[in-house]
Amino acid sequence: MNRIIRFVLIVYSTILAIISLLLLYAFVDDGIFADMLSPLSNIVMDPYKKFVYLAILLALLISCVITVTYCILNGRLSKTRIRQTEIGFVEIGVDAIESIALNSAKSAQAGIKTARARVFSAKNNAIRVSLSAVLYSNVEVPSTMGKVQERVKKDIERYTGIMVENVSVKVSRVEPVVAKVER
Secondary structure (H helix, E strand, O other), X not given: OOHHHHHHHHHHHXXXXXXXXXXXXXXXXXXXXXXXXXXXHHHHHOHXXXXXXXXXXXXXXXXXXXXXXXXXXXXXXXXXXXXXXXXXXXXEOHHHHHHHHHHHHHHOOOOEEEEEEEEEEOHHHOEEEEEEEEEEOOOOHHXXXXXXXXXXXXXXXXXXXXXXXXXXXXXXXXXXXOOOOOO
């Protein structure tokens, strides 16, 4: 889901949740909106209409909370990737794909001290991989990270069968190589 659409849904759901909370407050204190909303006051006075009013407001509030939760969690790939074989299904979790990406990056002999990997969903059942790395200072960053990108993409596609749309590498820090002194 697009970030803009998620943001709009979050704002819309939050506004609806606030309105439903205000209307629930009017359910408890029926005199608060009597001047502004006399039809609402008439609804709150009738016991049958009051029950229907409460049910509608609770359904509205619950749907808003579910929508906000869905929008927030949908930014992260939370499902496993399922591959069908002749015998059955193979489910590949996000953590497994991230581990493959980290192992590929570290085994590329690219001077990576530490790294973190995140996997996001992309179009056509593909994924996007984002690596954040701390490098040693003796590394040619553009060429070496290009090799890391190719290796991560190739390894994920080979080991999982899932297409990788792109691999982005962010070098967050470069640390000096420290010589070890043996005694």
